[in-house]
Amino acid sequence: MKPFLKSLMSLVRITCLLLFTTLAVAGAGKKVESLRFWTAPDHTRLVFGTTAPVSHKVFTLDNPPRLVLDMSDVKFDTSLPSFSSSHKVLGLMRQATRNKKDLRVVIDLKTAVKAKSFSLKPNTNYGHRLVIDLYPKQAKSSNKTSVIKKSVSSAKNNKWIVAIDAGHGGEDPGARGHRGTREKVVVLAIAKKLAALVNKQPNMKAYLVRTGDYYIGLRKRMEKARKARADLFVSIHADAFKDQRARGSSVYVLSNRGASSEAARWLANSENAADLVGGVSLDDKDDMLASVLLDLSQNATEDASATVAGEVLKNLRGVGHVHKKQVQRAGFMVLKSPDIPSILIETAFISNRQEEAKLRTSSHQNKVAAAILKGVKRYFSKQRLPASPSIRTAKVTYKIRRGDTLSGIAQKHRVSLTSLKKANSMKSSRIKVGQVIQIPS
Numbered sequence: 001m002k003p004f005l006k007s008l009m010s011l012v013r014i015t016c017l018l019l020f021t022t023l024a025v026a027g028a029g030k031k032v033e034s035l036r037f038w039t040a041p042d043h044t045r046l047v048f049g050t051t052a053p054v055s056h057k058v059f060t061l062d063n064p065p066r067l068v069l070d071m072s073d074v075k076f077d078t079s080l081p082s083f084s085s086s087h088k089v090l091g092l093m094r095q096a097t098r099n100k101k102d103l104r105v106v107i108d109l110k111t112a113v114k115a116k117s118f119s120l121k122p123n124t125n126y127g128h129r130l131v132i133d134l135y136p137k138q139a140k141s142s143n144k145t146s147v148i149k150k151s152v153s154s155a156k157n158n159k160w161i162v163a164i165d166a167g168h169g170g171e172d173p174g175a176r177g178h179r180g181t182r183e184k185v186v187v188l189a190i191a192k193k194l195a196a197l198v199n200k201q202p203n204m205k206a207y208l209v210r211t212g213d214y215y216i217g218l219r220k221r222m223e224k225a226r227k228a229r230a231d232l233f234v235s236i237h238a239d240a241f242k243d244q245r246a247r248g249s250s251v252y253v254l255s256n257r258g259a260s261s262e263a264a265r266w267l268a269n270s271e272n273a274a275d276l277v278g279g280v281s282l283d284d285k286d287d288m289l290a291s292v293l294l295d296l297s298q299n300a301t302e303d304a305s306a307t308v309a310g311e312v313l314k315n316l317r318g319v320g321h322v323h324k325k326q327v328q329r330a331g332f333m334v335l336k337s338p339d340i341p342s343i344l345i346e347t348a349f350i351s352n353r354q355e356e357a358k359l360r361t362s363s364h365q366n367k368v369a370a371a372i373l374k375g376v377k378r379y380f381s382k383q384r385l386p387a388s389p390s391i392r393t394a395k396v397t398y399k400i401r402r403g404d405t406l407s408g409i410a411q412k413h414r415v416s417l418t419s420l421k422k423a424n425s426m427k428s429s430r431i432k433v434g435q436v437i438q439i440p441s
């Protein structure tokens, strides 16, 4: 080969190489780099971690049921998770490239589902995410509800119901200790131990708001407690602070002050804003931003919350350090339940090495649970067990008549328009004749 031709050939080769490299870089723009799934009792959540926000389309197919997820201009750069063969919803999963640049993921389903998808922005734990929630379709959902209601009312049987809420879960790990201890794990362990202790009491019954490693929206947690007819709501967390020396437990109740400004903030958000925080690691202090106003007239519940918080704090003093000697007041969203006295316990600082080590041990978890129980028992011992819980929780409904306005109905029943809308998950004041609405107490 002539030297000239030779150099020309190598030039072409280099150019080709450069071209390919450029193409490869352009194609590497968007990737699915992780894939996780979380199983909650009522839904399954799939989380695709991506290198950038992706446009997508999700749909289901019947016979056999399948879920199809199409993502534009995305490469699959991770491994497929393996679902247990006994998983109630998910079957085999596969992925393929379409049109040379798009990605299609197909999952065999064991039951027909309703799919809901949304994107999450990066936070301290994760990057961009595409979340797909799968809700099994139930043919006889009305039947199922009545069965649940029945079991709840028979469980009530003049027992105090304590809703125990383990903070965080699933996509939201909460705070993390130096040894990698995750808040969501230790608080669930404490919550389960507390539930076992509560259930040993002849006059008490526990309701675990979260039973496994999955995320529950903050508003959903309150709804679940209310559905279980809880008499008390106890949210369990572990604190974190940049100063590793911070230590000890704290007990919080809702602060009424600031509630109105939070309401304003909430109303500025869209209705499903709370859903969208699903999986975002919310620093507990930031919950205020996502708060929802339920009602401002919650003084009675606030006093009860303060009483039980004081009793619990007194008993936590015997277990270890107490971070703040007084019950703290803050606008935590999970505490915004106007009809159920609610407290939030920061059991210890997971960011403190000694306390992190303690939080991991079963014996310390038991001590914390026992202390909380003592406080709760003391609180209930001063309360009169309501004779008929069903009367207390009976719902007032109203059927819309011609000429009615929502504000008129609110006025007549002496409730605020906001709480009336909230009770009926209404976005506007539009009503229809014949429509039945709930009147909040």
Ligand SMILES: [Zn+2]
Pocket: 167, 168, 174, 175, 183, 237, 238, 284
């Ligand atoms: Zn927390």
